[in-house]
Amino acid sequence: MPLNTASTLCPAVLISAPSSGSGKTSVTAAIARWHRHQGQRVRVFKTGPDYLDPMVLERASGHPVYQLDLFMGGLAHCRALLAAAAAEADLILVEGVMGLFDGQPSSADLAAAFGLPVLAVIDAASMAQTFAAIATGLQRYRSDITLCGVVANRIGSPGHGQMVAQGLPADLPLAAALPRRPELSLPERHLGLVQAMELPELDGQLDAWAQAWGEALRPEFEWPRVRLALSEPLWPAGELPPQALAGLRIAVAQDACFSFIYTANLDCLRALGAEVLSFSPLQGQVLPECDALWLPGGYPELHAPALAAHPSFFASLRAHLASNKPLLAECGGMLCLLDSLADAQAQVHPMAGLMPGQARMQKRLAALGLQALDWPEGPLRGHSFHHSTMETPLQPQALASNPNAKTGSRAAEPLYIQGSLRATYVHHYFPSNPVAVARFFSGRSQ
Structure with a gap:
């Protein structure tokens, strides 16, 4: 029997995309920074193994970023990490990995395991009404996950933002349409993004991302609330030898x-x-x-x-x-x-x-x-x-x-x-x- 069955409804989403390179990290960082500026406590997780994205997300949120990985950590460990976040956060963001359904386990598997609604980031550059077709395809591909909204990233103009929203069903709202701003892109090297500690202008960029998010966020969009446990043992009895390294x-x-x-x-x-x-x-x-x-x-x-x-x-x-x-x-x-x-x-x-x-x-x-x-x-x-x-x-x-x-x-x-x-x-x-x-x-x- 669980030691504590208390739970809470906490705003939480998994931020994913059709593919890598769609802008998941910048959107997640923008949201985290914007809510932090509003005086809210934001807790951010990264799906799957990654070191570079969490460095940026930690700077954006002001709090360490942990991995949620069903293979490396397991279901109980991930549940305990979410429980710890739910006990203190005003908003929980989980950045996905690759495309929503890519890999085993995938970001969709993680969303299904914990009932996390998905906010899909779609690169809208060079497309118009096809945006809605991709969004509804993500929405309908699996019945065990729910899309709570979509973000049109890298739009060319306000008119372009209105165009890509055409055809979206009522239960799949456009949360925001973010303009394309190449000057805010982060540099990359062979393993991905350049490390946050090597970017002296990063805080300024994060603030600019946050401002762009605040300006683009549609006032009618509401963060979905997820029922999450408030107390789960991070180190279950028997999995952590007590003080095995004490004095070392x-x-x-x-x-x-x-x-x-x-x-x-x-x-x-x-x-x-x-x-x-x-x-x-x-x-x-x-x-x-x-x-x-x-x-x-x-x-x-x-x-x-x-x-x-x-x-x-x-x-x-x-x-x-x-x-x-x-x-x-x-x-x-x-x-x-x-x-x-x-x-x-x-x-x-x-x-x-x-x-x-x-x-x-x-x-x-x-x-x-x-x-x-x-x-x-x-x-x-x-x-x-x-x-x-x-x-x-x-x-x-x-x-x-x-x-x-x-x-x-x-x-x-x-x-x-x-x-x-x-x-x-x-x-x-x-x-x-x-x-x-x-x-x-x-x-x-x-």
Whole structure:
């Protein structure tokens, strides 16, 4: 029997689109910023694995952005995150991933699981009445989800906005028609948007987006209310060993080079009792005295000269491993440990030389997909997304599986173990198995 069955009606929507590139992130950020300016508490989530969009959405909302992913976190974990948000939010926004029905699980699956109405963002550039055909197609494709409205994005004029609204049924209102403003577009690089911390003008852009949303929002549009639980255990009994990492200090590299960090991962470490110590290798900060170390993914190919300018970083990694202390290196963090890394211009940069091998950046995407990986301590879930290829004489200790392998996503990443080092391209989601995470970082793997 649930410990607490209290619930509340909270304004909440899942913001999706027919495809990637329709403007989901900018619209979600605009809505969050606008409501924040109205003095409201906005909580934003991102569907599926993503680091870059949440950075922008966090700046827009003023609150950490968490992932809602039915594969990585599971139904109960996602329900608990929504419950925590519902207990304190005036509005909950969930940005979808890819197109509404793309992937397994899809954004539509998440909307159906929690009864979240869908606000569809459709790029209206170069179309007129066909806008309504696409909108009604999204509305009718699945009977277990409900569209509460549509946003016409990138319209050319007020008249264009009126034109695209023609043919929309009464139960599918146009929430807003946003003008095309190329000067407000965010820059991108090979993995997606440029990181929020690298955009000095971002707050000004977010304010401009918010103003555009406020001007375009139709006064008759009302946010639908969803009944959400008010109290769900984020860490159900038995899934989190109490204080398993109590008294241990875990260092986390965190800056523009090492930035692919789920907030939920840091929460998990702290819930296990660990003291989390962030430091910036790019700024020359020394590795704090610690019992374990996490090198998350990021952009070592862009910051290799800066890392080389602080050789004490590589030396401290060598000393850490020589002391047989746990080190988890994910994707870009793993590349830093190799002998060398060739960037996109084919310039070769020496790395730490703590893991034999070389990596090379390439223009084409090398791997993308959800991942389930068996650690010696137990199974974890996560994802991979990288443009580099790697050669190493090390033999994998395990090979990940991909839940979407049958639909063409064949990425299956290897896991390398060398002493106290754990290295892989997989970005892990720690809440998928806190017990295994605790065993590894405590050094009690066996």
